[in-house]
Amino acid sequence: PTAFRVLYFFKYLFSFTPKGTAYESVKLAIEVGYRHIDGALVYFNEHEVGQAIREKISDGTVKREDIFYCGKLWNTFHPPELVRPALERTLKTLQLDYVDLYIVEMPTAFKPGDTFYPRDENGKYIYHDTDLCATWEALEACKDAGIIKSLGVSNFNKRQLELILNKPGLKYKPVSNQVECHPYFTQPKLLDFCRQKDIVIVGYSPLGTSRDASWVNLSCPPLLEDELLVSIAKKYNKSPAQVVLRFNVQRGVVVIPKSFSPVRIRENFQIFDFSLSDAEMNAIEGLNKNIRFVELLMWSDHPEYPFHDDY
Template identity: 85%
Template structure:
């Protein structure tokens, strides 16, 4: 696979393509200054990024869309050069809410279509104006999940031209099989966005997805923030790993660049999130070196099967995906 900064996209099973390196755009809406995403996405496009991963619940799609539109207007890119992934949130699983949710994303972006739209989590929450609905005791209010009915509504969105490709996120094997075996399946999921990095290499899920022509998109590809409210901080910091650091020294690269290159080289899409101009630039510099077969195997053997993102606050949901082995 000859990957370059200009050309590093891989085919999806529906005939579309996805760049192997993208920019994650999540930032805590309570602490991220206004226009941060706007400036960072514009910078990223100038650096060479063409893939952006966003979501309605990030509360910044209007900024991401503005950045993309400004860069189209100034002639840096065309719309078809950009790959945008949006996400269907848990409160919009009932079929009649799927298209309105996607239309909210399109309205925020001020774009006619998104390239990929994915079911963010296989767990439905009570529909309504609250994204995180809770009862008077502070307990999350769940909703019955019919993933097949939700998927059918997504298929209609694709047929209507609002989205080019459909995928899922945080689905385990059983949940993927539910969709793949759905009677009358029209558009199969082309991707599954899951946590994936050298400490959590996802060998079984990766193999299963390869067999079914589903691309793995890896979030937290260089570990994650140490935010104890949603991250398992007992995990050792990935970027301090001795092997990653020593391989990095050989190529004059950082452990982060080695971790990103590792996944990209095995066909896993990576979407490192950063709002630091230095790191955005740094994370893109992974196309001027490649790891040997021995190095790839050595990094694979770092797998500890530990998740940074466990989402334990929802572990009592009937469709919580992480109870299964994969």
């Protein structure tokens, strides 16, 4: 967990990126100094990510143990008998022997099958009965087999985390919970709970998100245009994005910004040569609006939709 907190992170959030984009971006990221690569089967680019990792290992830039790869169990693979085949599919695509972290991407199970987003004839998503504890036991077996180093979750609320933590016969607790986290949505209650349980918060969308109304809550204004963040950035001769990333890193939150821009990939890494004052940290925390950019409302009728709870 100590190394987990001090590393800097890189995320691939969107599917169907142009061919070669993920490959070139991951190669550059590793050269710049990124070591944690956050991926998933449903990003549809693990073949390129794996190729980039393997090439950087073969050319001597890094060793395999230097890379921290996070993979994800998608919603259609929650039944225990599907967990290991899903992981092995990722390993085969990456052409790696193990993943460093494997997380349950959502607590919301979908109907198993050939499609990742199953719908009925009316376009309604088809859900599946969720037994998160049974899914977790299958993941524990994969860790025992040596093909996962650590286990975690994503988008889990306090109740769902407690369901795992209080599971009879628990062998391995979640080491991380990947959730939306940035100055407009600071997650104070969940962060405090996870700290008490020694669970690392990994913050996705740490710079906010795109302004795509099809899936983004546009009632929240653009994060990086905030006047306070812009003024602090000018003081340190940094960008608002660098200030936002520095803020979360200083409060012990792992950040996984997504970028395919070489300039921004380098810029997002350049946050270790300055520190925010206590007053600045408090002021940025004061920006919290408790409003999510990423609400995932299309699944809000799922019995395990996590965002109905306070945290």
